[in-house]
Amino acid sequence: MELGWSAADLAFRDEVREFLDAELTPELRRAGRLMTSVYADHHASMEWQAILHRRGWAAPDWPVEHGGRDWSRTQHYIFSRELVLAGAPSLSPMGIRMVAHAIVRFGTPEQKEFFLPRILTGAVFFCQGYSEPEAGSDLAALSMSAVRDGDDLVLNGSKIWTTHAGEANWMFALVRTTRSDRRQSGITFLLLEMTSPGVTVRPLVMTSGEEIQNQVFFDQVRVPVSNVLGRVDDGWTVAKYLLEFERGGAAVAPGLQVKAATLAEHACAQAGPGGRRLLDDPSFAARLADVQMRADVLEVLEYRTLAVLEAGGNPGAAASMLKVLGTELSQRISELALEATGPRGRVYQPHATAPGGPVTEYTAPPDGYLSGQEWQAVAPLFYLNNRAGSIYAGSNEIQRNILAKAVLGL
Amino acid sequence: MTAFVLTDEQLMLRDGLTKFLASRYDLDASRAAVKTGAGWQPEIWRALAQDLGVLGASLPESVGGTGGGPTELMVIAEALGYALVVEPFVDTAVLGAGLLRRCAGPRAAELLAQLVDGAAVTAFAATESGPDLHVVATAARRRGDGEGWVLDGAKSVVTSAPIATHLLVTARTSGNPDDRDGISLFLLDPAASGITAHPMRTIDDRVAADLVFDGVRLPGDALLGAEGGAWPLVEQVVDEATAAVCAEAVGCMRKVLADTVEYTKQRKQFGQPLSRFQALQHRMVDMYMEVEQAAAAVQLATLALDAPSRTERARGVSVAKATTSRAARFVGQNAVQLHGGMGMTEELAVGHYFKRLTAFEYEFGTESAHLARYTALDQSRS
Numbered sequence: 164m165e166l167g168w169s170a171a172d173l174a175f176r177d178e179v180r181e182f183l184d185a186e187l188t189p190e191l192r193r194a195g196r197l198m199t200s201v202y203a204d205h206h207a208s209m210e211w212q213a214i215l216h217r218r219g220w221a222a223p224d225w226p227v228e229h230g231g232r233d234w235s236r237t238q239h240y241i242f243s244r245e246l247v248l249a250g251a252p253s254l255s256p257m258g259i260r261m262v263a264h265a266i267v268r269f270g271t272p273e274q275k276e277f278f279l280p281r282i283l284t285g286a287v288f289f290c291q292g293y294s295e296p297e298a299g300s301d302l303a304a305l306s307m308s309a310v311r312d313g314d315d316l317v318l319n320g321s322k323i324w325t326t327h328a329g330e331a332n333w334m335f336a337l338v339r340t341t342r343s344d345r346r347q348s349g350i351t352f353l354l355l356e357m358t359s360p361g362v363t364v365r366p367l368v369m370t371s372g373e374e375i376q377n378q379v380f381f382d383q384v385r386v387p388v389s390n391v392l393g394r395v396d397d398g399w400t401v402a403k404y405l406l407e408f409e410r411g412g413a414a415v416a417p418g419l420q421v422k423a424a425t426l427a428e429h430a431c432a433q434a435g436p437g438g439r440r441l442l443d444d445p446s447f448a449a450r451l452a453d454v455q456m457r458a459d460v461l462e463v464l465e466y467r468t469l470a471v472l473e474a475g476g477n478p479g480a481a482a483s484m485l486k487v488l489g490t491e492l493s494q495r496i497s498e499l500a501l502e503a504t505g506p507r508g509r510v511y512q513p514h515a516t517a518p519g520g521p522v523t524e525y526t527a528p529p530d531g532y533l534s535g536q537e538w539q540a541v542a543p544l545f546y547l548n549n550r551a552g553s554i555y556a557g558s559n560e561i562q563r564n565i566l567a568k569a570v571l572g573l
Numbered sequence: 574m575t576a577f578v579l580t581d582e583q584l585m586l587r588d589g590l591t592k593f594l595a596s597r598y599d600l601d602a603s604r605a606a607v608k609t610g611a612g613w614q615p616e617i618w619r620a621l622a623q624d625l626g627v628l629g630a631s632l633p634e635s636v637g638g639t640g641g642g643p644t645e646l647m648v649i650a651e652a653l654g655y656a657l658v659v660e661p662f663v664d665t666a667v668l669g670a671g672l673l674r675r676c677a678g679p680r681a682a683e684l685l686a687q688l689v690d691g692a693a694v695t696a697f698a699a700t701e702s703g704p705d706l707h708v709v710a711t712a713a714r715r716r717g718d719g720e721g722w723v724l725d726g727a728k729s730v731v732t733s734a735p736i737a738t739h740l741l742v743t744a745r746t747s748g749n750p751d752d753r754d755g756i757s758l759f760l761l762d763p764a765a766s767g768i769t770a771h772p773m774r775t776i777d778d779r780v781a782a783d784l785v786f787d788g789v790r791l792p793g794d795a796l797l798g799a800e801g802g803a804w805p806l807v808e809q810v811v812d813e814a815t816a817a818v819c820a821e822a823v824g825c826m827r828k829v830l831a832d833t834v835e836y837t838k839q840r841k842q843f844g845q846p847l848s849r850f851q852a853l854q855h856r857m858v859d860m861y862m863e864v865e866q867a868a869a870a871v872q873l874a875t876l877a878l879d880a881p882s883r884t885e886r887a888r889g890v891s892v893a894k895a896t897t898s899r900a901a902r903f904v905g906q907n908a909v910q911l912h913g914g915m916g917m918t919e920e921l922a923v924g925h926y927f928k929r930l931t932a933f934e935y936e937f938g939t940e941s942a943h944l945a946r947y948t949a950l951d952q953s954r955s
Contacts, residue, residue, distance in 0.1 A: 299913055301842035324914050369917050370924040376914070434703030436942055438751050446941040498902070501931075502939055506700050506730040509775045509932045524608040525774075532771045534730065534783050543776045546931065550909050551917050558913065560852060 167466075168237075175238050179245040186214050187251055194517045195250040197541055200548035202375055202519025203252030205330050209285050211252050212259075221283050222259045226267060229279045236473045240414050240465070247418035252517075255327060258282040258289040262335045265352070265405045269393040278354070290357070292322040292336030292379065293402070299324075300561050302337070303346040303399070307381065309338035309353065311388070316340070316353065318361075318384040324555070327520070328364045328377035332357050341396050352398035355386045368523055371544045372513060375520035407482075415489040416462035422496050423455045429538055430503050441503055450499055457492050464488070480569035483562040490552030490559065497542075497549040504542040507535040515540035576876060579648065586641075587648045590625055594656035600922055603659050604778055612736050612780040613660050621660070622691025628666045629689035632674055636682060637689040643813065643878040647820040647871060654824025657926060659778050661694055661733040667817045669695030671810035672741055672758065676797040680760065684739060696737035696763075697814075698728040698784055699807065704942055706743070706811060707804055708751045711786060713744040713759060722796065724759065724767075724789040734782035735772040737763055742786075746801050758803040759795045766790070777932035778925070805883075812890040815937040816874040819897040822933045823871055826864045826900060829908040829926045833857060836912055836923075853911060860907055863900035870896035888950050891943040898933070898940035905930035 165173070191214075194207030203211075215221040224239055225231030234242070254260075263282050266274055281287035298304040307320030318338060325334070334355050341349030357364075361384035366374040393401040427442065430451065435441035442448055464485060471478045501508045514527035515537050533540060553559040567573040579587065598617065606614050622628045630645040632638025639645070646667060653662055670688055673681045673695075687693035699706045711726025724744055734740065740761040748755030763770065767789035770782040798806060834857055837848040847853055870893040877889020905927045909916035912923050919925065934940070 294914070297841070299842060304842065368919045370919060370928055372919075376918070434708075436704050436945060438703070438705065438708060444941070444945075446945065494906075502935065502941070505704060506935070508935055509777065510730055510781065511774045511776045528771065528773075532783075534771065534773060543931070547776070547928070548917075550906065550927075551914075553910055554913055554917065558910075560850075563852075 172237055172241060175234075176241050176245060179242055180249075182218060182220075183245060183249040183251065186218070187211075187249055191252055192250050195252040197515070197517035197537060198252065199371060199373065199513075199516050199518045199541055199544035200375065200551070201253060202255070202326065204517045204519065205255075205327065207252045207517065208254055209288075212254050212285050215254075216283055216285075221254075222263065224260075225263060225279075229263075229267060229275070230283050236469050240469055244414040244417040247414060248421055250421070255288070257291050257326070257331075257335075258287065261291070261405055262289050262354075265335075265392060265401050268404060269352075269401050271389075273389075274354070274392065287333050288327075288331045289333045289335055290325050290328045290331035292325060292334045292355075294324045295321060296323050296378075300558050302402075303350070305337055305339060305350065307336070307338050309340050309351060309386075311340070312385075314388055315385040316351075316388055316391075318353075318355070318381040318386060321378055321380045323367075323376075323378045325364075325377045325379050326375055328357070328379050329366060329374070329520075334379070335392070337398050337402055347399040349396050350398040350402070351395050352392045352401040353386060354390045354392055355384070359384050359386065361385075366521075366523075369548065371518070371547045372511070372522050372525055373518045373520045373544075373548070374523060375518075414465060415485065415493075416458050416465050419458040419461065419489070419492055419496060420455070422493075422500070423451065423458055425538070426496065426500050426503060427451055427455075429500075433503055433505060447499070447502070454492060454496050454499060457488075457495075461485070461488055461492060480566050483557075483565045483569075486556065487553075487559045487562045487566075493552055494549050497546040500538075500542045501546045504535070504539045507539040508543050508546075510534050510540070511543070512540040513544060516544055518544065577872065579644070583644060583648055586627070586630075586645060587652055590627060590649060590652045591655070593620070593625060594652060594658065598656045598658060600657060600925065603657070604919075604925065607659055607774060607778040607780060617658075618660050618694075619691045621662070622689065628662075628691060629670070630666065632670055632685060632689060636674075636685040638685075643816065643875045646813070646817050647875050650817040650820035651824040651827075651871075654821035654929075655828050657825065657828070657922070657929060661696070661736065661779075663814050663817050663821070664697060664733040664737075665693075665695050667814045668697040668810055669693075669739070669741060671813050672697070672797070672806065675806055675810075676758070678794070678797070680794055681797060684760070687738075693738045694733060694736055695739045695741055696731050696733040698731040698734065698740050698742040699811075700729050700731070701727065702729065704938065705751070706807065707753050707756065709743050709745045709756050710750045711742070711744045713746050713757060713791070716790070721793045722759070722791040724761075724786045724791055726786050728784045728786075730773070730775075730781050731784055732775070732779050732781045734763065734770060734784060735780040739763070740784070741797070743803060743807060748801075753804045755801045756804045756807065757800050758797045758807065759791060760797055761789070761791065761795065775932060777929040779932075809883075809886070811937060812886055813878055815890050815894050816871065816878060818933055818936055819867070819871045819874060819893045822897050822901050822930060823864065823868050825926050825930055825933070826860075826867060826904045829904060829923055829930075830857070830860050830864055832921075832923055832926075833860070833908045833911050836915075840913075847911070856907055856911065860904045863903050867893075867897040867900040884950050888947060891938075891947040891950070894938055895940045895943040895947065898943070901930040901934050902940075 194204045223232040309316040340351040343349045361382040363380040365378045367376045430442040433441040435444040468478045468481045513522045515533045629638030630641045713722045713724045742759045746757040769785040772782045840847045874889045874893035877886050880886045
């Protein structure tokens with residue numbers, strides 16, 4: 164939807180579009196089109212980051228002095244919308260969209276000087292060490308210990324759901340430096356090298372067969388105290404600040420609109436009941452229209468949030484609502500896509516997709532045979548991976564608790 | 574209401590099979606067999622055939638069966654679902670046996686005996702490009718010399734084909750591609766010249782293949798049943814298979830519900846077990862009620878399979894498939910949600926069951942397809 168945009172907004176959109184037409188190669192478009200989750204193929208993602216970086220657009224929402232752009236909130240939204248409309252592979256959010264903002268806000272001059280340029284080039288690639296086996300939704304229950312020994316902190320414990328731990332060379336982690344009655348205090352925000360002795364990564368095989376998530380074990384891992392971000396024992400403040408960047412500001416609805424529109428195209432070509440096209444099946448057509456309408460409404464909700472931000476206001480718990488609506492709508496679309504795939508929705512053929520991590524225990528057919536079409540190979544894996552949407556980044560149950568408290572005062 | 578209570582023999586069948594699977598059927602071993610092994614565990618199949626005698630559950634004693642009916646098949650399928658058995662019970666003992674026992678002739682009788690003792694495995698090749706099984710473009714024509722047939726065409730995602738000893742293939746011998754008349758059933762040797770198989774694995778760890786038939790020469794006795802008259806038989810046996818996979822799904826759902834309840838009791842967050850959160854209690858109660866409705870719908874289908882009229886049978890089966898598909902989606906998705914990140918992995922049983930329930934939703938017609946069939950049957954009555 165481009166209703167209510169200014170001429171300047173439209174001109175900016177055209178500038179972004181021109182850049183994408185020129186720079187987004189067919190290989191990168193393929194990597195974007197065949198993504199099976201929110202994570203693109205790592206190499207494609209880094210290649211795309213390098214191209215964006217050459218234009219100065221890898222991290223537009225950073226402060227200008229660190230390489231960001233002086234764009235309005237609307238321009239940021241337009242930029243992120245154009246990327247998804249063009250089918251660009253996603254960038255990992257951990258560095259550019261998350262920890263970098265905390266480094267800008269809480270980092271020492273040395274930390275800023277070391278990390279920010281390297282995050283931009285991809286020389287430093289971060290993973291996130293928040294969740295632990297016994298601390299998921301209840302993050303403040305985290306117990307990985309960090310004990311001071313000279314100029315080092317010595318870490319013992321483990322982190323889980325660490326996306327791309329195998330690809331990352333740095334981790335930002337929450338560790339417990341002091342035990343106190345108030346669980347949120349005594350937590351420290353730490354930057355650590357994945358090559359540190361005593362760090363072991365165990366990949367977790369997802370139901371899609373992909374290895375994207377990991378458990379990371381720490382056995383007497385020494386990290387210099389100078390790698391603490393913010394103050395020791397005050398990491399919760401840093402984490403809360405960072406959370407604002409994990410939730411909100413991104414254009415989710417346009418991606419869902421593209422997915423629904425693509426699904427409609429496929430449903431035109433797919434055989435439905437009674438010898439008609441699937442799109443002519445009234446039940447399927449009604450459900451497709453339903454998700455398309457929901458995506459349109461979600462886009463307006465995103466604009467309304469944007470308007471509050473633009474005016475310098477705080478949209479409050481709106482981010483929680485957008486997270487719930489966006490992930491559940493994405494799940495609905497993935498169900499319809501699987502239904503549209505027909506009997507081939509059951510076939511496991513990751514060799515025709517661009518997964519976000521290595522696939523184990525699978526041998527592609529020697530002749531590269533594909534049953535059906537690429538989108539039919541993506542559908543079941545996208546469906547399976549999409550179930551994570553209502554679990555990660557604060558489960559939708561937690562988001563509903565937040566909304567009940569913050570919006571309804573319950 | 575004796576129809577709603579299992580007989581002593583049926584209880585023994587259920588308990589014996591359940592006990593066998595609990596002690597002998599290992600989830601990891603069965604997944605490994607599909608992912609990196611032979612595609613199944615033949616020794617399990619032999620035990621099902623010879624030690625437990627379940628492969629001939631619906632077959633007469635004359636071919637070595639135990640003379641049961643739909644209820645026996647449902648009892649078995651539910652127990653297999655609970656243990657997430659990947660071996661081809663429905664493909665062989667429901668579809669294969671159901672088709673063959675209604676076809677006269679020595680070949681059918683001989684093959685039935687082999688099915689019962691576990692020596693033969695059948696795959697049913699019916700699906701082509703769309704959801705309607707009566708839309709058959711694969712064609713068989715009589716050979717010029719009058720001796721047998723020549724088969725040309727293709728079938729999609731034929732489950733169990735890579736491990737099958739026999740293929741049962743629908744092919745058109747007359748009429749237009751979407752006519753219900755003119756469809757015939759053929760028995761093929763998977764190794765026959767002219768068949769190209771593209772083997773594949775399914776998301777729920779079964780084996781399948783796309784099959785291409787290019788001038789496959791078949792002997793005269795490859796035709797099973799009446800030439801051009803296979804559709805009513807196919808429709809009936811597919812209804813039986815549909816009811817059986819619904820029963821299997823009920824078994825899967827009972828297992829994931831039990832696992833979910835247990836997991837939420839163990840898992841503590843915010844200082845208490847997840848099971849103490851009322852929102853999650855209500856979710857699990859809703860899961861329970863979906864399972865109970867699915868089980869009841871399967872019972873309806875089981876009774877309907879013995880009904881004299883095609884309409885009554887088809888209505889009962891469509892109620893079961895629509896209800897059970899809806900339940901499978903709700904129960905599977907929420908089992909994953911309540912297991913959190915662990916539900917997204919292959920580390921716990923729930924992830925594997927979720928994939929089976931997902932594949933089931935779209936097998937033998939979606940919820941929407943069965944709602945449509947139910948509606949059409951209703952209109953044909955008035």
